[in-house]
Amino acid sequence: MSFGIGLSGLNAARQDLDVISNNIANSNTVGFKSSRTEFADLYASSVGGSASKGTGVQLANTAQQFSQGDRINTENSLDMMITGNGYFVVDQNGEKSFTRAGYFALDAEKNVVNNQGLNLQGYAADASGNILPGTLADLKISQSELPATATTNVTGAANLDSRNTVPSVGTFNPSDPNSYNSTMAFNVYDSQGNPHTLSMYFVKDSTPNQWTVNFQFDNATINNAGGTPIGSQTIAFNSSGQLLSGGTFSIPVPEATNASLVGVADMTMNLDLGSFSQLGSDFTVNKATQDGFPPGQLTGLEVSKDGVLKALYSNGQNAVQGQIVLASFPNDNGLIPSGDSLWSASFSSGSPLFGSAGKGSMGNLQSAALEQSNVDLSRELVRLIEAQRNYQANAKTIETSSSLTQTLMQII
Template structure:
């Protein structure tokens, strides 16, 4: 039994090392959220087992949880770099599959067709507004910047205000509010499915998203001209790396000791 107990320990330590390595590798990834492994002991008993003589049979990975604490804020000065100062996520949609994704990476740009897109090419979602910036519908639309305004003047630039209003500027000095950024929030964000590229998808564990404008409810306000860095603490991860390495070595030593005991017994009978 000791072989299998220690083998489970080796596998668990390897899982811990894998998660920590992934965290460290993404310490400079914009909008990345670190993960942590939770373990649980495993006990096998029956109604005839004396509780005072119960032996455990090792440990198992209970959960790999994500931590959505706010990462450090880096000032970039770019008009389309935005940080959510709260619990909200940017809502983006894939132009190919139509899948709605959620991200904390607020590094956006305008592509050749006028769409405001993420680094992965997914389109930022907005609430439509009237000329005064008042939201007119809860149905989300793609953020599209018109190439020219009603007077025929060419596009000159775009800005995102603290309340989420996306405003296009034109060569004749006029401004047009395209819409307001739609933020999403979840009752259990650690249940979101990781998609890579700092994107997540809703699952049954996370619950359905609720949407709102920046600066309302739990969504949080926006910080324009800045990006949220990874929330990975390198010093903390290195300490965890040392601990996981020690756990791996200890379980390997337990297997070695069990092997020596078995060999001794074999030698006695031979």
């Protein structure tokens, strides 16, 4: 029986060495989770026997260790690391697999794929950037340039110097600084993304706390649809310098009657000067914003900690492309390793639960980072020595048993 016991010990030690060797071999494999061997003793008993005899050892389980790996920083925004619970979901021909290895990039069709070419799964987004939860889909980046958007809203904030006097030149002339007190300008865009300049010239009136705002579009007078110049608007302040009236108005710029607009849609800009003030200090522009922009080319990608994937464009805009979905399981140890840093679900693992990062039990995502293998190389080397000694000891058991058998044979 000692031969069998020793042989079971050799087999157990060999299996232990196999697992340790695999851990060491994958110590630099991104997203790899180490394993450990769990053994159980063997006993034999006879009917009516009063005592059981040990018959060796067997491998009870190879348990994966799902502790967090260290962070590796990268320069690729599609390299991703899960901090906490969860797995990336990838798909090949309708078959879902799960991984902690966050190597992702764009293929020729702008699909987000891992280094095996499997499609990363998530929630798609509509044309307005709204996430469409519920159904998993291949995440894909739009190949089209971001179209231009015409300016419709213009917001300005400034202080008009109450110490100013009425200009010496009574008739406004944008070429004559003596005909106005202050000026500010906005870069605005038409429906094709062509840039234009909307200028405002502020003229202090003889009426206390009142100013006239004169408009110019590309250094020319703005004409309405009938060809009549749109000259000015009046704004008024109270005795404390706060805006009293005239803070909001619309400026139509028809294409047909304004020479700098050619072949584009008519423009109408809603101007908000509600944050203007009139105080006894120098003219200061605090804010000058507008909501139009030219067309843009894709320049990069951005992933937020909750997995929202945005495309970044050369015009400074961004557009939501979708949201990365993570999966979790009732029993991680029930997952079946399938190679290429992938796992498959099993009856033991339970069905996957899908959700966005940072919600419920799901961990957060970190962009431009990868999760290193959780293998502790120093510990594995110590285990390797222990397994080697265990193997040698069991071999010695067989050798000793063999010697005893030879002695017995010599007596006979």
